[in-house]
Amino acid sequence: MSNSGDELLDYFYPYRSRYPVFDRLPDSGVDKGEVLRYIEDMAGSEDALGDEGRCSGSIYLGDHDHYKFLSEVFSHFAHANVLQRDMYPSATKFEGEIISMVAKMLGGDSRNGEVCGVLTSGGSESLMSALYAYREWARKERGIEDPEVIIPVTAHVALDKGAHYFGIKVLHAPVTDEYLVDVDWVSNHINANTIAIVGSAGSYPYGLVDPIEELGKLALEHGIGLHVDGCLGGFLLPFAALSGWKVRPFDFSVPGVTSISVDTHKYGYALKGTSVLLYASRQLRKNQYFTYPDWPGGLYLSPGMAGSRSGGLIASTWASMVTMGSAGYRKIANDIMVTADKLKEAILDIDDLFIFGDPLFLVAFGSKTLDIFHVNDYLSQKGWRMNGLQLPAGLHFCITRPNTAEGVIEKFIEDLRLAVEYAKRDDIGGAKSGALYGIAGSPEGNAAVDELLSGALDGFLDVAPQV
Ligand SMILES: Cc1ncc(COP(=O)(O)O)c(C=O)c1O
The missing domain is CATH 1.20.5 (Single alpha-helices involved in coiled-coils or other helix-helix interfaces)
Incomplete structure (x- = not known):
């Protein structure tokens, strides 16, 4: 193995020389104290970047007291299986209340109590479940055997994954100069096989909210589904709007919206592993249920893809929501918007950079004069972790609570200016961080x-x- 090969291995497996590697079960169990020492060491160092606010997205709250509290709640039900509803009725309470609270947060009151939902393991499962439900609905109600879905190129890739799993053809709608889905293109491509169209709130690459009202009109006109992917922004934007920030409407108050995904494990500040998928009606939701009366193992019923689920995750998600309350979410959402605004202003002031669209909480930027991945190389060296974008090339900084701490964004802006100066040099060779994107x-x-x-x-x- 070459030196650079070793470096790469050490990068991805930094513990291989520090701790024993278990490729089979140890003969006798390792001492629990020793295991805890490994765990605390690994977790402590791995959290440092996110806790210091040097990372885009990923760590949404960074408050270890909150995590400790959630872990305590988790510990009471970690071993409990939600499938056994007779043994653990608390999970039924928590699940129903999570869905109801999220539905009310996202305009559910405007639909006469019809909005309902399911809890899933994350944004990807929510998106894939929605696609599956639309496929089943269209097959039963419309006789569609060759289903198609229209999604913006900027929509999350889990939709492509779900369509791949469930045999649905994907039509990728381009975006306009504002990086929002081209509604005319969508309109021109709806056909007899279209089961649903999709808009984001906000999109993963740019954090922008697609014109959901216009998509809603199309959905109503054609009698098809409109899924809004609010996995990223769904728990933040309603609270930003409450504080007076201008947010394009995207929830159930918009006619034509038939489902919304929103991740409790992002800006809901829950532990990783939950998301909510809301449906406009019980008839639509039923399409994702699985029941099997003839199994020798007994009557089987399951709302989604998972079998056994941990009661701990459900309880801790519920605990996150009820302890934060509207006021808690609103305060953090406002801090995030203020921080994003500072970043936006600073980037607008740097001649060599441009911003993708008109951002809210996530600021994506690129350059027409420099290789943006040179900018990223410099920022990485300074200890910042941005997300790389491609087609076209860019970086995004998804602002979360740790980035709102005093002085963090100011330091980033200072480093960003230096990064742009670095990228202008002609003695720096090819950019490291963009190598794969170029291919x-x-x-x-x-x-x-x-x-x-x-x-x-x-x-x-x-x-x-x-x-
Ligand atoms: C807009 C959007 N949708 C869906 C997802 C997928 O969520 P998850 O990673 O929880 O599966 C993400 C993840 O970042 C996202 O930003």
Whole structure:
């Protein structure tokens, strides 16, 4: 293995030389105290970047007292299986209340109590479940056997994944100069096989809210579904709007919206592993249920893809929501918007950078004069972790609570200015952080990237190679 190969391995497997590697069960169990020492050491160092506010997205709250409280709640039900509803009726209480609170937060009151939902393991499962429900609905109600869905190119890729799993054809709608879905394009591509259209609130790359009202009109006109992906923004934007920030309407108050996904494990500040998928009606939701009366193992009923689910996650998600309350969410949402606004102003002031669209809480930026990945290289060196975008190239900073701490965004802006100066130099060679993005975008390039990414997954699923 070459030096750079070793460096890469150490990067992804930093513990291979510090702790024992278990590729099979140890003969006798390891001492619990020793295991806790490993865990505390790993967790402490891994959290540092997010806690200091140096990371885009990912760590949404960064408040360890809150996490400790949620973990305490979790611990009471961690071992409980929600499938056993007779044994653990608390889970039924928590689940129903989470869904109801989220429905009310997202305009549910405007639909005469019809809005209902399910709890899933995360945004991807929510998006995939919605696609599955629309496919089943369209097959039963419309006889559609070759389903198609229209999604913006900027919509989250889990929709492509779900469509791939469930045999649904995806039509990718382009975006306008404002990076919002091109509604005319969507309108022109709806056909007899279209089961649903999709808009984001906000989109993963740019954090922007698509014109949901216009999409709603199309959905009503054609009698098809409109899913709003609020996985990222759904728990933040309603509270930003309450504080007077201008947010384009995207929830059930918009006619034509038939489902919304919103992640409790992002700006809902719950532990990782939950999201809510809301439906406009029980008839639509029923399409994702699975019941099987003839199984020798007994009568089987399940609302979604998961079988056993931990009562701990449901209880702690509920606990996060009721302890934050509207006021808690609103305060943080406002701080996030203020911070994003400062960043936006600063970027507008840097000639070599431009901003994608008119951002709210997530600021995506690129450059027409520099390689933006050189900017990223410099920022990484300074200890910042941005998210890279492609087609076109860019970076985004998704503002979360740790980024709102005093002085953090000011320091970032200072480093961003220096990063732009660095990117202008002509002695720095190719940008490291953009190497892979440059290859994608053509059939041959994509095939090469597919191969590399699959190889990476193989590697991640193996134990660490020996030092
Ligand atoms: C807009 C949007 N939708 C869906 C998802 C997928 O969520 P998850 O990673 O929880 O599966 C994300 C994740 O960032 C997102 O930003």
